[in-house]
Amino acid sequence: MSATAVDDDLWSAIGDPTRRTMIDLLLREGNGTATSLSERLPVTRQAVSKHLAVLDRVGLVHASPAGRERHFQVDEAQLARAVAQLAAVGDAWDARLRRIKRLAEQIQQTQNTQNTNEGE
Amino acid sequence: MSATAVDDDLWSAIGDPTRRTMIDLLLREGNGTATSLSERLPVTRQAVSKHLAVLDRVGLVHASPAGRERHFQVDEAQLARAVAQLAAVGDAWDARLRRIKRLAEQIQQTQNTQNTNEGE
DNA sequence: ACGATGCGCAACCGATGGTTGCGCATCCGC
């Protein structure tokens, strides 16, 4: 049934909308610092820093110190794991509600045409 | 039109591991009450009741009073929306990961082909 | 050398997931 400890950490990590956006930004730009990310987010540097700490703890990102800055970038393999988690839960529900799968896909199509990615 | 309010509510609703399990149980057994669910969960009835209230508020489940009991069941259409949310985020990241991998492979071969395909 | 920049630590606040305790309504056995 899913829900191991690691899985749960990944879930809670990507469950936060701010963290999702941060991952998105990091993926888009390759890397970033707490300060650079905070400039593109509606939260303060400290909040971003905390989120980065969380993401770092679960291994979704890792930092590389460069002088007085800390450059973060996404760990692709770990993110792939997280994506697999999403898919797993979706599939689990889908397995029980296979008949609504088509409906979900239709909705997804609509959403994809509306928003390809996030901007806020 | 990225994260609308409703979408965000859906995310936070399914983001909680207890609520995910509750949805799972409800799907498995068709319906359930706060008490019946709490017997299968490591939390108290009140906690379950609160979660049910949250899920009810975002429309993922709805209750049907029966005597002194309140039977809940999953709203399939709304759950389909939620699954679509998961898939959408997963697809977005997945697509970007694929792009990164391709880019990395291309960089390795750039010495020869020089086919820079960085859309971004 | 000194100001600007980037960061971490600490204190604090509001929301939330969780608990316990209580009271009320409904059902069941007598």
Added chain:
DNA sequence: GCGGATGCGCAACCATCGGTTGCGCATCGT
């Protein structure tokens, strides 16, 4: 019909978390 068991909601309370502000320290640039 009465009383206990059952199911629920409300309220108080606690811990955690996302967020803020404030401060101090290290590094960079002139």
